[in-house]
Amino acid sequence: MNEQLLTTTASDMVKKGKGILAADESTPTAGSRLKSIGVESTFETRNEYRDMLFTAKRIEDFISGVIMFDETLRQSTTCSNKIPFVKLLNDKGIIPGIKVDTGAKNLSAFEGEKITEGLDGLRDRLKEYFNIGARFAKWRAVITIGQGIPSDLCISANAHALARYASLCQEASIVPIVEPEVLMNGSHTIEECYEVTDKTLKIVFEQLKHFNVLLEGIVLKPNMVISGLDCNEQADVETVSEMTVKCLKSNVPEAVPGIAFLSGGQTSDLATEHLNCMNKNHMESMPWNLTFSYGRALQADALKGWGGNNRELGQENLIKRAKENSLATEGNI
Ligand code: 13P
Numbered sequence: 596m597n598e599q600l601l602t603t604t605a606s607d608m609v610k611k612g613k614g615i616l617a618a619d620e621s622t623p624t625a626g627s628r629l630k631s632i633g634v635e636s637t638f639e640t641r642n643e644y645r646d647m648l649f650t651a652k653r654i655e656d657f658i659s660g661v662i663m664f665d666e667t668l669r670q671s672t673t674c675s676n677k678i679p680f681v682k683l684l685n686d687k688g689i690i691p692g693i694k695v696d697t698g699a700k701n702l703s704a705f706e707g708e709k710i711t712e713g714l715d716g717l718r719d720r721l722k723e724y725f726n727i728g729a730r731f732a733k734w735r736a737v738i739t740i741g742q743g744i745p746s747d748l749c750i751s752a753n754a755h756a757l758a759r760y761a762s763l764c765q766e767a768s769i770v771p772i773v774e775p776e777v778l779m780n781g782s783h784t785i786e787e788c789y790e791v792t793d794k795t796l797k798i799v800f801e802q803l804k805h806f807n808v809l810l811e812g813i814v815l816k817p818n819m820v821i822s823g824l825d826c827n828e829q830a831d832v833e834t835v836s837e838m839t840v841k842c843l844k845s846n847v848p849e850a851v852p853g854i855a856f857l858s859g860g861q862t863s864d865l866a867t868e869h870l871n872c873m874n875k876n877h878m879e880s881m882p883w884n885l886t887f888s889y890g891r892a893l894q895a896d897a898l899k900g901w902g903g904n905n906r907e908l909g910q911e912n913l914i915k916r917a918k919e920n921s922l923a924t925e926g927n928i
Pocket of ligand 1: 617735774857858859860888889890891892
């Protein structure tokens, strides 16, 4: 474990003015994204789409790191000289990252709840990923709000897995992105989201402590505290911002260098507005940098613009979103 490398990488990932591009959709998820624009998902089309994203001019001005799926980490640019993506990103000063969980599966005996898998063999996979060039990893735990859920067991089992993953990553000198996602799906209120997010973060940090995880060498990737997608009353930007910052302040130790939100199904505009509002109102009083690690909120316009062959429009749309979110990391919109 190289502590120096871990702490430097983690703080570089959350540097002011920059955020993370989550482009780590698994092959089935990439398939449905491509299908939505009428493109068949093949090894080649996934490669072309990721090539369009990563070669966008000036992407390095706004993006500190890119999370990739196993297939993508091993792919190269589609131009004739075929530069490995890892080298392309490193040359731009962007840190390559890798999703290492193998997905959220049904939690046996707990109807409607999920547990994230992928710990078996993880130590060896991390060694290989480090050798390929990945310097950070991602593991997403999913917590669902519904009738009588989440159960305490679901939260603690997921927190335990997150902590085991984080500890293995650090052993391999790879920064773990710790992602406990309380889903937006459902009709719950923002207050219910607060309560569940508060409890989840509390238990996650307890487990990280039990497993001796170096907090200076992680990045937290939480959901924002937000109304359920089907809730009749949608909290406004100010309320989301206030409640999210309050929840983070009560649970996230100062040693953590940064917090990079997921977008989780928010519109691209709202994801930016929320981040901007939090930084505008609270940047001075927060011990950690607050930034983005968006998937859909960064890619939705780029995917549409690209449409399978319009690289220029795809890249233009990506850079526009990346730039807006970069400004939001300093509350400058
Ligand atoms: P979204 O921003 O689309 O939620 O994706 C982020 C991510 O990496 C989820 O694991």
